[in-house]
Amino acid sequence: MTTSKPLFVYLQRPDNGEWVTVGRYRFDETLRTGLFRYAPSYAEAGLAWSIDPVNLPFRIDHDWGAPRYRGLHDALRDACPDAWGRALLRRQHHLPDEAADWRFLEASSNAERWGALAVGRTPKASVAHIASPRLPQLAVLAQELVALSQHAPPVDAKLRQRLVATPSMGGARPKATIRDGHDYWLVKPYLPSDLANIPLLEHVAQTWGRLAGLNCAHTIYHPIGSGLGAVRVRRFDRQGERRLMTLSGATLLQTEYPGQTAAAQWSYPRLAEELRMIGAPDQDRIELFGRMVFNAVCGNDDDHPRNHAVVFQPQENRWRLSPAFDVVPNPDADLLPVLSMQVSIGRTDICRDAVLADAVRFGFDNREAASAFLDNLLHKIEHSFVTAAHELTEALRELMAVRMRRNLDRLRA
Incomplete structure (x- = not known):
């Protein structure tokens, strides 16, 4: 017995940016594992990008099993939120602590996913665009993230609603995406529970690495007031849209x-x-x-x-x-x-x-x-x-x- 409906996996093409259906995922209750198959339409269109060259090499008419993450393929697990986003999804969708990994893939929004994959219930690729907060909202965004992490009342009700509906990518700390011109950045605030200014430490370390000649993601630290602050980190998985x-x-x-x-x-x-x-x-x-x-x-x-x-x-x-x-x-x-x-x-x-x-x-x-x-x-x-x-x-x-x-x-x- 499988899930009643498959999850279709969409890919934004590397060459022209169009969204295509690259395959479909289903969870087999009998085998207790997930199965991924590349879409025939993807192959018929002459497309052959593998979404994971190690675990899901491009091959038609083949169901790839998922040996890890309780039946979710690694590339799809990468497209899921981690601890922070999962906590929000549990609250929003009343998911139990032991919920299968694929449930978080299904429940999370396509707006903030890591990388170029999205999922949906329709065979035809459909990925709605949701506008990210802009740079002038950084201070209130950081304050809202802190309030959300403390289960406190919202600082900005509309922003709170958006953050809960579109939990951001990986990691355990609160974070959200903000847009500054052409670029997208992750915002990570200082938390009152921190024993040190972790966002500032991250900014200093990334700057230090770049000065030493390493390729580190660009960061900017923003003091917010009252001893608080936030670091923003440029997302390397985005080039504009x-x-x-x-x-x-x-x-x-x-x-x-x-x-x-x-x-x-x-x-x-x-x-x-x-x-x-x-x-x-x-x-x-x-x-x-x-x-x-x-x-x-x-x-x-x-x-x-x-x-x-x-x-x-x-x-x-x-x-x-x-x-x-x-x-x-x-x-x-x-x-x-x-x-x-x-x-x-x-x-x-x-x-x-x-x-x-x-x-x-x-x-x-x-x-x-x-x-x-x-x-x-x-x-x-x-x-x-x-x-x-x-x-x-x-x-x-x-x-x-x-x-x-x-x-x-x-x-x-």
């Missing part, structure tokens, strides 16, 4: 997040190899190595596989490593010197030997070349810190400086 196919690192690694039993598969070297397998250039693997090192130095231990991604670039007609995002140093002074992802086989500890052990899997010719790259990057990271960290409080800046020096010593030894 065009949406770009996007997949998480968890999808490429064929692993779940969250899920401690899957953590053994969370690996930077493995992710580098998957980048090569899907056709990304060598420079993307070396960029990933640099991000691994930067996370180690700054103390971002939330570097799990859903905080890495690839995006399909229409101009190049291939998948590329996305800009770095959600790079947030942990403000805990007693932070352990480890990362969430393995830096080499079986190792998550921050030290030079572990970081260089699998360096050739990142595209370096040999360990010596990786060692020289590492030393040069560490120099850039160290010398760009003061410029990036000037906005932090003195106490937080000193904590970060002490951590940086300790981790630099570990990676230089």
